[in-house]
Amino acid sequence: MFDTNELVLNMGPQHPSTHGVLRVVLRLDGEKVVDSDVVIGYLHRGIEKLSENRNWTQIILLTDRMDYVAAAINNVGYCETVEKLMSLEVPRRARYVRTILCELQRIASHCLWVGTHAMDIGAMTVFLYAFRERELILDLFEEFCGARLTYNSMRIGGLPLDIPPGWDKKVLEFCKIMDSKIDEYEELLTHNRIWLERTRGIGVISGPHAVALGLSGPPLRGSGVPRDVRKDEPYAAYDEMQFDVPIGLAGDTYDRYLVRMEEFRQSLRIIRQGTEGIPEGPIVGKVPRLIKPPAGETYHAIESPKGELGYFIVSDGKSTNPYRFRVRPPSFCNLQGLRTLIKGHLIADVVALIGSLDVVLGEVDR
């Protein structure tokens, strides 16, 4: 009767809810997404190519610029990969501090996520609350390494500096504050009827499907796959920590939300154990003056707040820079699932789903 046409809507790269410079080209039937094309690359800086032309220590600060909301975790991942390649022993104290930093960073990243995700769905107060707590973590990092966003806080073989005196007390104090603040976020969201309606049953993905699509981290665990690199392939001092891996059942946006909220608490648990049990000892292992790993290649993965962050590094054993430096960015692989997730949903859900995947474009594009 009527002639209907699909509407092509270009969302991004300048759009308030695409978390940076993501562009999604949507084909709409009314407000329903028929198909989509996710376009990335607007923030491509060639970090891989750059790294192949820098020496091994200089790369640490390039890794900061990938997932800039969890820079310390990138540092740890890179340093551990090089240590693996060189078969270096890292002192236990350094491994503990790394674990604490990683978990602090995970909380900071999740704070940013819960704020922006809630903001995308229209609850703007959570955003300000979450940033208030993130500020405390940034202060802790500032005290540890002097920087607030891109830390350059690791060295191959250990840490650049020992923790400042009294820092561990402040970390414990922060844990105490954070405990009640997580309840505050949950009060605003978890049982809110509008929040439930907006997130339940949205972007459902089954466990096997999520694995096939290469999702990792909270989006994978939200679908009920108990995969956490911290548990499965422990690094740093995670093998000495007691913590649980929360998983969801339904695999929808709400479960991904719940998984991350629980991860806040598990991270606090790890931080408490780590801070109370920091062993005495050196902070750097026996590292040669000139870092030049023997010829060989390795892939090493750690659990970033977004998922499995892997580094694949090839050393030719001759030069002071890696022959090949490759990052497996979790956001990149998670974002790949967006097209599947948003099919058949409304524009409002597209925004919610981008938020629920928690992508950082600096890492997607590198």
Next chain:
Amino acid sequence: MIDQFVIPLLKIVIVLNATLVAVSYMVLLERKVIAWAQSRLGPMRVGPYGILQPVADAVKLMIKEDITPVRADRWVFTAAPIISMVPALIVYAVIPFGPKVSLFGRQVSLSITDVNVGLLYVVSVASVGVYGIILAGYASNSKYPLLASLRASAQLISYEVAVTLTLVSVVLMAGTLSMVSIVDAQYNGRVWFAFVQPVAFVVFFIGALAETNRAPFDMPEAEQELTGGFHTEYSGMRFALFFLAEYANVIVASSVATTLFLGGWLRPFPNVAMLRFLGFIPSWTWFLIKSFVFLYIFIWVRATLPRYRYDQLMRLGWKVLIPLAIANLVVTGIVKVLLS
């Protein structure tokens, strides 16, 4: 001569200016209240505690470049903000801020006019404002505003039904369409209609949130989804008109709610003699206080709740609010017949 022209004109000038000032301060109030809810300070730079912020905003908006997109429908694009703004202002003509008072030896009623179809006038004029949004979305010739205006038309038309149905039950209670008489009816009935018509009151409030495009029903602007919605392509003073119209509508909704459900200018418990000492407070103060409470709740809701999705909003409107309003109307009618 004086009664016919000068006094009404004076009243119009006062109300119009007061409204515009109120609207701009409503913006400041919103920013402040939301800031406090979010443990921030809000605007603090312009004037003490930021109280001159509205002035700065107005100056800024006026000197901004006024952009018309190349492919916009020029006339409609210009007309849309006006269509949006004017109804929001002329609704104030029938809103009674107080009873008749004697001023310089004259009996002056504290409303611009009191027509016997006041409520009908409010409903019909307020619904014209929707056209502003729809036309803005159409005239911008851009996809986001178009989607927003489609949302707006669906949303406003369906919530109009629920809101109007609740008003009908109030009219049934009062037996009149005149705004002044409705307040009088609450005085004579010794009770605010909010207490005898709680369902209508709640439905009206939720409907008013949707009618005025306020969170959690701010679908047509939905910044995070539609990048500003219908006013995406507007800038400068034209944008400001939409902005003012929204807040003017919020104040209208609060005033109407106050008049219909909270006894307008009446003090609390108007028939209780013990509280007569409250009489020294001018009646219009009560009206303003009650409206302010509504405004505060509007802002509070915005600071707290996430946004509904478009289809959920329609479901809420058609499947919950309208049946509730109809049922309420039927029950009101039956009870009214049985009691008389």
Next chain:
Amino acid sequence: MAEAPKPPEPVATTAPKAAAHPPKAAAPIGPPDQPPPADKPLPAFIASLQAALPGAVSQISFWVGDWTIIIPAARILDVAQHLRNAPDASFDFCSDVTATDWPPRAERFDIIYCLYSTRYRHRVRVKAKAGELEPVASVTGIWPAADWLEREVYDMFGVNFVGHPDRRRILMPEDWQGFPQRKDYPLEGPGELLMENPLDWLKLRQARDEADIE
């Protein structure tokens, strides 16, 4: 979404480019694939792979705890299929697809698949050696996760994936010339090589932009 511009076919890099930026020292001609030490037992899935697909595995390497299976590019689909479906392997999670470039070698690309099994929690790397223009079968049918990863490898190295549902550039602009991660691609970018005749280039762009507006 009108028809997307046809992505450039992978082309052999010309000699002048390499000459403009000569490699510093003698470039290594291949990755050091250390063989496993004699006392290290072979994991069961590699043994069964060798048994199931004789001749597919050309070499096995073990270094700092990682197993690598080295295969010729022609066999990638068989091997992937086996590793995905064999009950003792069941590598259902494709962590990463990437490549390394060894220009002096005849088969200049190593395409590396990092696989993980969510069932057994073990990892393996598969390394396929491919020549510059040699077609490499896409594994997107086996692991949908490889979709974007292969697009990136194509974008960065110009590996000639065939059977990929949507082989476009992903990180670089669609009209980009050359493949940035190749070792003979200069770090500073193509520079004046691309701008030999800037006016032509500009005209081309303008024509396209105007076509877009219409």
